[in-house]
Amino acid sequence: xxxxxxLFYCLASIIIVSSYIVISLKNSVFSILxxxxxxxxxxxxxxxxxxxxxxxxxxIVYVGAIAVxxxxxxxxLNVKLSEFYYSIGQYILIxxxxxxxxxVQTFLILDTNIEFHFLDNIHNLYPEWNFEVYSxxxxxxxxxxxxxxxxxVFILAAIILLIAIIGAIVLTIHQRGYVKRQNILNQVxxxxxxxxxxxxxxxx
Amino acid sequence: MFKxxxxxxxxxxxxxxxxxxxxxxxxxxxxxxxxxxxxxAYECGFNPFDDARTTFDxxxxxxxxxxxIFDLEVSxxxxxxxxxxxxxxxxxxxxxxxxxxxxIGFLYEWFKGALDWE
Numbered sequence: 342x343x344x345x346x347x348l349f350y351c352l353a354s355i356i357i358v359s360s361y362i363v364i365s366l367k368n369s370v371f372s373i374l375x376x377x378x379x380x381x382x383x384x385x386x387x388x389x390x391x392x393x394x395x396x397x398x399x400x401i402v403y404v405g406a407i408a409v410x411x412x413x414x415x416x417x418l419n420v421k422l423s424e425f426y427y428s429i430g431q432y433i434l435i436x437x438x439x440x441x442x443x444x445v446q447t448f449l450i451l452d453t454n455i456e457f458h459f460l461d462n463i464h465n466l467y468p469e470w471n472f473e474v475y476s477x478x479x480x481x482x483x484x485x486x487x488x489x490x491x492x493x494v495f496i497l498a499a500i501i502l503l504i505a506i507i508g509a510i511v512l513t514i515h516q517r518g519y520v521k522r523q524n525i526l527n528q529v530x531x532x533x534x535x536x537x538x539x540x541x542x543x544x545x
Numbered sequence: 546m547f548k549x550x551x552x553x554x555x556x557x558x559x560x561x562x563x564x565x566x567x568x569x570x571x572x573x574x575x576x577x578x579x580x581x582x583x584x585x586a587y588e589c590g591f592n593p594f595d596d597a598r599t600t601f602d603x604x605x606x607x608x609x610x611x612x613x614i615f616d617l618e619v620s621x622x623x624x625x626x627x628x629x630x631x632x633x634x635x636x637x638x639x640x641x642x643x644x645x646x647x648x649i650g651f652l653y654e655w656f657k658g659a660l661d662w663e
Contacts, residue, residue, distance in 0.1 A: 348554070388550065398620055406613040413606045484624030488636040495639060498621065499646040502614050506650035509610040510659045513603045522661075 349389060352382045369415050373408055380404050394480045607659055618647050 359375045359382075366372045380403040387396040477485070487495055586593050625632070625640050654660065 393550075394624070401616065401620060402613075406609075406616060409609055410606075410613065413609055416601075417603070417606065478627075480624050481628045484628035485631065488625055488632055488639050492635070492639050495621070496642055496646070499643045502617060503646050503650040505614055506611065506647075506654060509607060509614075510654060510657055513607045513610075514657060514659055 345389065349386070352385050352389075356382045356386075370412070373411050373415065376411070377404055377408050380408065392479050394483060604662070611654060611659065614650075615647075618643075 356379050359378045363372045363375045363379070366375070380399065384396045384399045384403075387399055588594060621643065622640070625636065629636070
């Protein structure tokens with residue numbers, strides 16, 4: 342076996358084992374940490390497909406943002422550890438049905454053997470210099486397609502982000518009635534004669 | 546696969562190996578005489594007063610979500626800044642539209658006072 346195939350099997354087996362650990366742990370914070378391990382290994386798999394920008398983006402979005410949001414949700418929900426005891430028997434039927442559907446869909450879409458792609462590159466150890474010089478990096482390939490051919494999808498992504506901003510603000514903000522804020526205009530325009538006076542003046 | 550990332554893989558394996566060695570050695574060589582007082586949780590010397598998971602303000606969550614959105618915006622801008630040289634006018638106007646739509650969201654967030662800490 343080639344070294345890339347060994348690396349692929351190592352990363353994929355780490356992903357499978359730690360995804361089992363994610364759903365079997367009682368403490369949900371540890372589950373999030375194993376989820377981060379899954380994301381790191383999946384980013385390494387994407388790196389093996391020679392798309393390094395997507396791998397870094399995967400790390401930024403999933404580990405830097407999604408995992409942090411999951412941690413927030415877990416802490417906000419305030420779940421006690423003892424509530425997690427359940428029997429696995431009541432989920433095994435629906436879980437296996439969903440898993441079989443997912444596997445069938447995956448094999449229908451990806452109708453190729455995945456090790457075939459890795460075995461192509463074994464004998465290609467020497468760099469092809471014209472390919473190295475004249476080819477685009479994958480960031481350039483992504484950018485030259487994203488902003489021209491997939492223009493409408495890009496604008497759609499902006500609209501989805503806008504909806505996310507508005508939805509998050511509407512859901513979580515609550516205005517309190519009386520809030521002391523620092524108003525610089527009031528502070529600067531405050532006059533000495535109006536602010537210092539005898540109490541007698543009011544009594545009269 | 547990128548051949549220049551193989552040294553990164555070597556370093557990852559080395560760090561994993563080193564962390565495992567340090568962990569196992571500290572487990573082996575330390576004296577372990579655990580009793581109930583030594584391994585129970587404490588809080589500044591006292592017994593813990595209440596649960597460690599206290600509720601906190603939802604505003605932290607809002608800040609995290611807004612960070613995520615503008616993080617994604619920068620991630621969308623990065624390939625554009627790399628290949629701005631051979632994109633035509635259309636690419637420029639597309640990015641202007643993108644920034645305009647997100648600026649609407651940013652103004653909404655600003656005037657709604659979502660980033661003000663009361």
